[in-house]
Amino acid sequence: MDSDTTNTGISRRLFLKGSILTPLTLALGGAAISAVYLRPTQARGFYLRPPGAIEEPRFLAACVKCGKCAQACPYQSIVMAGGEAGVGIGTPHIIPRETPCYLCPDLPCVKACPSGALDKQLTEVEKVRMGTAVIIDREGCLSIRGLRCEVCYRQCPLIDKAITIENRHNTRTGEHTIMEPVIHKDKCVGCGICEKVCVREKPVIAVQQRVTEQKDFYEF
Amino acid sequence: MELTRRDFLKASAAAAAFAAAGAQALAPRLASAADDKGIKWGKAPCRYCGVGCCVLVGVKDGKIVATKGDPAGPVNKGLNCIKGYFLSKALYGKDRLTHPLIRKGNKMVKASWDEALNLIASKYKEAIARSGPDSVAIYGSGQWTVFEGYTAVKLFKGGIGTNNVEPNARLCMASAVVGFMNTFGSDEPMGCYDDLDLGDTYILWGANMAEAHPVLFSRLIDNKLKNKKVKIIDIATRRTRTTQMADEYIPMVPQGDLAALNAIAHVILRDKLYDESFVKQHVSFKRGTENQPYGLKDKENPKEEPKPLTFDEYKQLMKQFTPEWAEKLSGIPAKKIEHLAQLYTDKSRKVNSLWTMGVNQHVRGVWVNNLIYNLHLLTGKICKPGENPLSLTGQPSACGTAREVGTFAHRLPADMVVMNEAHRKKTAEIWGIDPRKISPKVGLHTMEMFRAIDRGELKCLWIQCTNPFQSIPNLSRYRKAAQARKAFIVVSDIYPTRSTEVADVILPSASWVEKEGVFGNTERRTQHWFKMIEPPGEAKEDTWQLIELAKRLGHGNLFPYSQKNFHKEMWEEYRKFTIGTGKDLAPYETYYKVRGLRWPVKSNGQETRWRYTDADDAYVKKGEGVKFYKAPGNKATIWFRPYEPPAESPNSEYPFWYCTGRLLEHWHTATMTGRVPELKRAMPGATLEMHPEDAARLGIKNRDKVKVSSRRGSVVLIAEINGRGKPEKGNVFTTFFDETKLINDLCIDAFDPLSKEPDFKKCAVKVEKA
Numbered sequence: 009m010d011s012d013t014t015n016t017g018i019s020r021r022l023f024l025k026g027s028i029l030t031p032l033t034l035a036l037g038g039a040a041i042s043a044v045y046l047r048p049t050q051a052r053g054f055y056l057r058p059p060g061a062i063e064e065p066r067f068l069a070a071c072v073k074c075g076k077c078a079q080a081c082p083y084q085s086i087v088m089a090g091g092e093a094g095v096g097i098g099t100p101h102i103i104p105r106e107t108p109c110y111l112c113p114d115l116p117c118v119k120a121c122p123s124g125a126l127d128k129q130l131t132e133v134e135k136v137r138m139g140t141a142v143i144i145d146r147e148g149c150l151s152i153r154g155l156r157c158e159v160c161y162r163q164c165p166l167i168d169k170a171i172t173i174e175n176r177h178n179t180r181t182g183e184h185t186i187m188e189p190v191i192h193k194d195k196c197v198g199c200g201i202c203e204k205v206c207v208r209e210k211p212v213i214a215v216q217q218r219v220t221e222q223k224d225f226y227e228f
Numbered sequence: 229m230e231l232t233r234r235d236f237l238k239a240s241a242a243a244a245a246f247a248a249a250g251a252q253a254l255a256p257r258l259a260s261a262a263d264d265k266g267i268k269w270g271k272a273p274c275r276y277c278g279v280g281c282c283v284l285v286g287v288k289d290g291k292i293v294a295t296k297g298d299p300a301g302p303v304n305k306g307l308n309c310i311k312g313y314f315l316s317k318a319l320y321g322k323d324r325l326t327h328p329l330i331r332k333g334n335k336m337v338k339a340s341w342d343e344a345l346n347l348i349a350s351k352y353k354e355a356i357a358r359s360g361p362d363s364v365a366i367y368g369s370g371q372w373t374v375f376e377g378y379t380a381v382k383l384f385k386g387g388i389g390t391n392n393v394e395p396n397a398r399l400c401m402a403s404a405v406v407g408f409m410n411t412f413g414s415d416e417p418m419g420c421y422d423d424l425d426l427g428d429t430y431i432l433w434g435a436n437m438a439e440a441h442p443v444l445f446s447r448l449i450d451n452k453l454k455n456k457k458v459k460i461i462d463i464a465t466r467r468t469r470t471t472q473m474a475d476e477y478i479p480m481v482p483q484g485d486l487a488a489l490n491a492i493a494h495v496i497l498r499d500k501l502y503d504e505s506f507v508k509q510h511v512s513f514k515r516g517t518e519n520q521p522y523g524l525k526d527k528e529n530p531k532e533e534p535k536p537l538t539f540d541e542y543k544q545l546m547k548q549f550t551p552e553w554a555e556k557l558s559g560i561p562a563k564k565i566e567h568l569a570q571l572y573t574d575k576s577r578k579v580n581s582l583w584t585m586g587v588n589q590h591v592r593g594v595w596v597n598n599l600i601y602n603l604h605l606l607t608g609k610i611c612k613p614g615e616n617p618l619s620l621t622g623q624p625s626a627c628g629t630a631r632e633v634g635t636f637a638h639r640l641p642a643d644m645v646v647m648n649e650a651h652r653k654k655t656a657e658i659w660g661i662d663p664r665k666i667s668p669k670v671g672l673h674t675m676e677m678f679r680a681i682d683r684g685e686l687k688c689l690w691i692q693c694t695n696p697f698q699s700i701p702n703l704s705r706y707r708k709a710a711q712a713r714k715a716f717i718v719v720s721d722i723y724p725t726r727s728t729e730v731a732d733v734i735l736p737s738a739s740w741v742e743k744e745g746v747f748g749n750t751e752r753r754t755q756h757w758f759k760m761i762e763p764p765g766e767a768k769e770d771t772w773q774l775i776e777l778a779k780r781l782g783h784g785n786l787f788p789y790s791q792k793n794f795h796k797e798m799w800e801e802y803r804k805f806t807i808g809t810g811k812d813l814a815p816y817e818t819y820y821k822v823r824g825l826r827w828p829v830k831s832n833g834q835e836t837r838w839r840y841t842d843a844d845d846a847y848v849k850k851g852e853g854v855k856f857y858k859a860p861g862n863k864a865t866i867w868f869r870p871y872e873p874p875a876e877s878p879n880s881e882y883p884f885w886y887c888t889g890r891l892l893e894h895w896h897t898a899t900m901t902g903r904v905p906e907l908k909r910a911m912p913g914a915t916l917e918m919h920p921e922d923a924a925r926l927g928i929k930n931r932d933k934v935k936v937s938s939r940r941g942s943v944v945l946i947a948e949i950n951g952r953g954k955p956e957k958g959n960v961f962t963t964f965f966d967e968t969k970l971i972n973d974l975c976i977d978a979f980d981p982l983s984k985e986p987d988f989k990k991c992a993v994k995v996e997k998a
Contacts (some may be wrong), residue, residue: 061690106650110931111930112929112931113929114929119474135783144895150313154306154307154446155297155307155308155309155310155313156307156308156309156310156442156443156445156446157284157309157310157313157894158892159310159893159910159911162892162893162952163910163911163952164931165930165951167951167952168472173472173473175449175452175473176451177450177453178307178446178450180305180306181304181305181306181307182297182305183305183425183447183450184304184305184307184446184450185446185447185449185450185453187446187449204909205910205911207310207313207314207906207907207909207910208906209782
């Protein structure tokens with residue numbers, strides 16, 4: 009990490025202090041993350057960070073809260089967290105139901121980040137991993153109920169990759185197809201467009217935190 | 229319409245009870261029993277597309293509180309697409325028109341119905357007195373109910389004495405209509421949706437069913453899930469969601485369908501794969517007039533002079549159309565064409581052709597319709613369960629109203645035409661008027677109607693239930709003419725639109741279940757609904773509005789129906805046109821109970837699923853097999869139709885093909901779906917779909933703003949690359965729903981010389997970064 013370079017405005021000393029403080033912050037913040045971060049409207053239990061955000065604890069330490077990523081965002085998708093974010097106050101995040109990340113091909117937010125909190129090594133939008141979409145309410149999903157909705161699928165910027173449709177016979181009508189949107193976590197970037205466009209009052213598809221890859225996966 | 233799970237379960241139970249009880253729609257006994265919350269349930273067809281899904285409408289305290297798919301609906305069995313799910317919200321937009329408005333200079337001023345109607349009547353009277361009845365017109369819709377269309381036809385053709393009656397269906401189904409008429413002698417398909425369950429081979433010519441016919445597509449795909457043999461082949465100029473679920477996608481150069489279809493027929497003839505006895509018994513051959521103009525000049529009126537051919541002459545003529553020849557014009561490899569010919573002729577396969585706007589909105593759209601029928605007639609794969617050509621429609625009553633009632637400039641009800649004296653006589657007899665009242669002169673077709681305004685020849689135009697000042701091609705010419713106040717324009721609608729913008733009088737209309745109505749869908753299914761709620765404010769039914777004009781013009785006697793049984797009496801009068809014609813409709817009350825019936829309705833009250841076959845159609849005697857009893861000599865026509873180029877093709881200055889169309893979330897010009905916040909959020913605005921390589925070459929990235937220009941106009945859109953639709957290289961695609969983007973400015977107003985249907989799918993544009 010080169011966040012001690014002059015252009016970040018963080019001195020080496022300050023940075024080291026921060027590093028010592030980080031475990032403490034984390035310990036305290038753990039409770040805050042579960043309690044404060046769980047806003048009822050989001051219900052995702054984490055802050056959706058802009059593309060390229062490094063791992064959350066390191067991100068909190070690295071981000072200088074300058075707001076340059078938010079400034080660079082042409083859609084104003086990136087907003088700065090308020091007091092409810094505890095230690096994360098002033099850090100950038102995205103509320104997809106309001107304005108999701110539209111995945112600018114040149115990633116201006118990443119380019120604008122002076123601190124390395126958004127990793128400049130990220131240059132391809134398909135490699136963004138902010139979170140991952142999950143159908144959180146299967147019963148509420150109109151497509152799974154057999155209606156022809158699939159709005160999340162058609163609006164997915166990685167249509168047929170991150171979300172595909174799996175067809176199965178609708179036993180209720182006997183002559184129609186249930187066209188179920190299926191999310192592929194290995195492809196989903198977590199932009200949140202699906203969450204934004206879901207037609208239900210409470211979106212049945214939402215971006216959630218990525219779980220670290222399990223090593224004992226089974227491929228078939 | 230947000231339902232809690234509890235509500236939903238309750239409603240489902242109510243619906244089941246409703247269906248079980250024989251579904252006497254809105255029967256008071258049942259309605260009160262429907263649920264403890266006092267919701268009354270009634271049935272209606274969906275307001276949107278031509279699929280004709282049945283919905284249940286829950287009303288409480290004079291307001292729709294819920295809608296849902298009707299489990300008893302044969303088309304949708306309780307399902308809907310996302311537009312149908314939010315149906316009721318389309319009526320409750322904040323800006324519903326609730327009182328008449330009259331133009332005073334640049335302002336629209338509130339007026340009473342009397343003021344508005346008197347003004348309209350005086351303008352119509354003045355124009356008729358000064359310039360004759362052909363100086364006034366009405367422009368309606370395939371969303372008109374049967375009653376609205378019938379009232380318009382009767383008033384204008386039987387009362388005022390002009391055939392200037394047109395529906396917006398001219399922009400979508402006119403080519404299909406002429407195809408049906410000149411091939412089979414009667415409009416509308418021989419097959420029905422059952423073919424989607426029973427067949428095994430589906431060849432799609434220019435149809436994005438996945439988005440334009442959502443629930444029907446779900447039915448087609450289910451057939452594929454059940455039967456491994458089912459093959460869906462998508463022939464198109466753009467990869468769509470339909471392509472994604474098809475077994476095979478065959479990309480085609482725009483206009484290439486003419487060549488490919490001819491080459492398939494060539495292979496069938498070359499290899500003697502046709503059904504000789506079927507052809508001998510049921511088919512005659514004709515050659516039409518070729519090298520007709522494209523309708524680009526005003527008042528062009530080409531005529532077709534058909535010449536009969538023998539089968540041998542036809543075979544001889546078809547020798548030139550080899551697959552190699554077609555490959556050059558269509559981009560479809562010769563091998564693929566041979567393969568398609570094998571599929572069409574495979575005796576073990578039940579082959580269906582499906583098509584929509586790619587075929588109809590085409591400068592040679594009638595020809596393409598003819599060429600598709602040619603394949604089915606040569607192979608005898610027609611009029612059999614599971615094996616038919618099926619022309620899909622896009623509006624809820626393009627068939628029921630525009631085509632069956634005949635709200636076209638040349639038509640009368642039940643396949644009759646104004647040019648035919650006997651038809652005028654029959655019509656006059658039913659209407660109780662002097663046959664001389666009905667003009668034999670074909671009225672202005674849609675494009676001519678708007679051109680006549682520009683030329684100052686058409687003085688008054690009443691627009692109902694449609695939005696032409698967003699939806700017609702080469703739009704700016706016609707908008708300018710209207711804005712210059714070259715004609716007196718009345719618009720009846722439920723919301724402010726791009727058409728009310730240019731109106732002199734705006735009238736608030738009742739919509740859907742705010743009035744009683746009947747719609748007819750793609751598969752000849754006639755569906756009825758009762759009025760369930762009052763329209764807002766002073767809004768009134770379009771029929772009432774027209775009859776009020778009739779009264780003021782002295783034609784009130786044409787509408788002698790009682791107030792109590794108004795719709796029933798009008799229906800029974802209209803029904804007389806259909807009896808004994810093979811298009812028979814049932815008595816009015818029949819439709820109260822059923823979820824629609826497919827005509828011709830037999831004397832025993834049964835519907836007809838397949839026309840022209842003794843297996844189902846009562847007009848064909850048992851043992852006769854197939855009989856095209858509406859066609860001259862009982863023979864359908866195979867037309868010789870060569871390839872002809874499009875009206876405008878890309879060049880170095882305008883290097884891209886420009887194609888326009890529909891998508892799932894919105895309907896037509898989104899005057900209704902645009903008022904549903906959920907749909908608006910799901911698809912906020914029009915985009916320009918491009919092939920990724922084309923975009924890369926121009927330095928255009930996904931979501932960049934791009935300026936698209938044709939010789940007629942330009943528009944700035946957001947580029948969409950690798951999204952739901954991917955046009956082939958050299959093609960771009962956009963949608964016409966977005967009222968903030970008048971994408972039809974760019975379209976050429978060239979049309980088919982036979983159907984007068986404009987080509988919204990092909991013109992030349994350039995694309996630049998904006």
